[in-house]
Amino acid sequence: MLKGRVYNHTEEFTLESGQLLPGFQLFYTTWGTLNEDRSNVVWVCHAFTGNAFVKDWWEGLFGEGKTFDPAKHFIVCANTLGGCYGSTGPLSINPDTGKPYYHSFPTLTNLDVVRSFDALRQHLGIEQINVLIGGSLGGQQALEWAIENPQVTKKLVQVASNARQSPWAIALNESQRMAIEQDVTWQLATDDAGLNGMRTARSMALLSYRNYHAYNQSQREHGPELKRTYKAASYQQHQGEKLAKRFNAFTYWQLTKMMDSHHVGRNRGGLEQALRQVQAETLVIGVDTDLLFPLNEQKFVANYIPKAQLQVIHSEAGHDGFLLETVQLAHHLDTFLQNKQYRKTWIPTVF
Numbered sequence: 001m002l003k004g005r006v007y008n009h010t011e012e013f014t015l016e017s018g019q020l021l022p023g024f025q026l027f028y029t030t031w032g033t034l035n036e037d038r039s040n041v042v043w044v045c046h047a048f049t050g051n052a053f054v055k056d057w058w059e060g061l062f063g064e065g066k067t068f069d070p071a072k073h074f075i076v077c078a079n080t081l082g083g084c085y086g087s088t089g090p091l092s093i094n095p096d097t098g099k100p101y102y103h104s105f106p107t108l109t110n111l112d113v114v115r116s117f118d119a120l121r122q123h124l125g126i127e128q129i130n131v132l133i134g135g136s137l138g139g140q141q142a143l144e145w146a147i148e149n150p151q152v153t154k155k156l157v158q159v160a161s162n163a164r165q166s167p168w169a170i171a172l173n174e175s176q177r178m179a180i181e182q183d184v185t186w187q188l189a190t191d192d193a194g195l196n197g198m199r200t201a202r203s204m205a206l207l208s209y210r211n212y213h214a215y216n217q218s219q220r221e222h223g224p225e226l227k228r229t230y231k232a233a234s235y236q237q238h239q240g241e242k243l244a245k246r247f248n249a250f251t252y253w254q255l256t257k258m259m260d261s262h263h264v265g266r267n268r269g270g271l272e273q274a275l276r277q278v279q280a281e282t283l284v285i286g287v288d289t290d291l292l293f294p295l296n297e298q299k300f301v302a303n304y305i306p307k308a309q310l311q312v313i314h315s316e317a318g319h320d321g322f323l324l325e326t327v328q329l330a331h332h333l334d335t336f337l338q339n340k341q342y343r344k345t346w347i348p349t350v351f
């Protein structure tokens, strides 16, 4: 049975920035049973707006008879620190003031997040993670963790992600934060401050999660009629609205900043040297139409991790293909996890 629990870290927690959190909590789920020799742990790091309920957003990979099966595996997924699905984040109460942190929540890095995850790992009595897997932001965190604690992870799977945030991705995130800043409510100390701006930010972000082709397929008008609102326009409105119902602008701000600071080479002698520290057997997966984390980024990661291989999946969807193309993902994961021979895959040579 999938169980949700809260881990309370009561000691002071020093962040990479030097700032302090007086403690934190992580909301996490476990699914399946830890076996006697504790060798069946699968740890999942979720993407930007994901949560600890992995079955809700990666259903094709997790469940009975699937690649990660709770009958065989002990599956753990924690909501990221800074998030809004049960872990300590900007809407949590600051014990020093008795009020929500909101704008004063310290800026976190992926290193802070994986240090919090590692505290949870120790609390759960897990010595080694058999498979550590994450996509997008979750892939950044999984890689950061495999470098920070190389002995902890046996197998690493990084999907549609990178070793450092590109200028392109930072520019996209900054533009989205500018949309939040334009919202007159953003300065208010309320849970819903900046929510209109966040609607716009999500609409902008979607353009980098998908691509020209995906919109042509799903949002093309069938006729030439003059309309007040075209399909693609109402789709953008709907996506903004959908996120506004389940997220907040403070966490949006926080997690985009977290992605922007992602650079596994920081304080480790550079990217190449950091990647060489990964001891885990590694599978790096890219999406051939990803505009946000293009294939050259996964190629770079796979190139420098000693025991790494790169596989490319095809998607019409762009970056979000990492959530949608679970049949292809399952094929590559099953092959990797069972040490089978790969069939030849197509890797574009021009980026």
Ligand SMILES: CC(=O)SCCNC(=O)CCNC(=O)[C@H](O)C(C)(C)COP(=O)(O)OP(=O)(O)OC[C@H]1O[C@@H](n2cnc3c(N)ncnc32)[C@H](O)[C@@H]1OP(=O)(O)O
Pocket (backbone or CB within 6 Å): 047, 049, 050, 051, 056, 057, 219, 230, 231, 232, 233, 234, 235, 236, 238, 242, 246, 320, 323, 324
């Ligand atoms: C309980 C939960 O919330 S679990 C999910 C938590 N979220 C995560 O974990 C983040 C990861 N997941 C995601 O980012 C997304 O869910 C994805 C990428 C997997 C899929 O994206 P979706 O938005 O569901 O798919 P898609 O782009 O096809 O859009 C479909 C939606 O747009 C709507 N839509 C499509 N075209 C239009 C249009 N022209 N005008 C208005 N609405 C439209 C559909 O009705 C549908 O709406 P619904 O989701 O409210 O039912």
Ligand SMILES: N[C@@H](CCO)C(=O)O
Pocket (backbone or CB within 6 Å): 047, 048, 049, 050, 135, 136, 137, 209, 320, 323
């Ligand atoms: N669809 C993903 C995009 C970021 O990887 C999300 O909302 O988390």
